[in-house]
Amino acid sequence: SQKIEQNSEALNIQEGKTATLTCNYTNYSPAYLQWYRQDPGRGPVFLLLIRENEKEKRKERLKVTFDTTLKQSLFHITASQPADSATYLCALQSGGSYIPTFGRGTSLIVHP
């Protein structure tokens, strides 16, 4: 069955360091991959979208990579800040469906 895996353990890092979050998938051929941020008690907010033919996408301090051979996406936050603390979700869309399927998310905690 299709599966999207994100590390269930929280990632703790020091302010100023680069945070790297992982999204792995199996039995899936996504054409598009998105990353969202979710704060406690709130709905997810879109951050970045990357297509299957794109290797890397950047937006300010954010960088996303997409390796369809490894079936993996990495999400990087450089120069992390305590305000970056949140849960980050990846979502996949196949070429035949616009419906985003979400992973469980990884909690990021940036310590001052």
Added chain:
Amino acid sequence: SQTIHQWPATLVQPVGSPLSLECTVEGTSNPNLYWYRQAAGRGLQLLFYSVGIGQISSEVPQNLSASRPQDRQFILSSKKLLLSDSGFYLCAWTGDTHTTEAFFGQGTRLTVV
């Protein structure tokens, strides 16, 4: 600009009582609409989606139902709530292409007691 409204923000309901959660979208037409549920420590589980008025697709068999009486209105209902229906319910909309992101409502925290 587009906005999505979802209410109520929190709800405590007894087992066996009915449920009605409403979601409306402004600033766009013909949106694809979704209901997700997020249990504690779990991911977003897609419950229903709709591509148009009166068109509802169910992803998970359960005692919940959805309706889309108007283009920008999506309603989640239950005739009799179960304890297992507790969770965080999120309404979302997307365009009908892959290059548009999902926009989420504020969510409804439902506790069935």
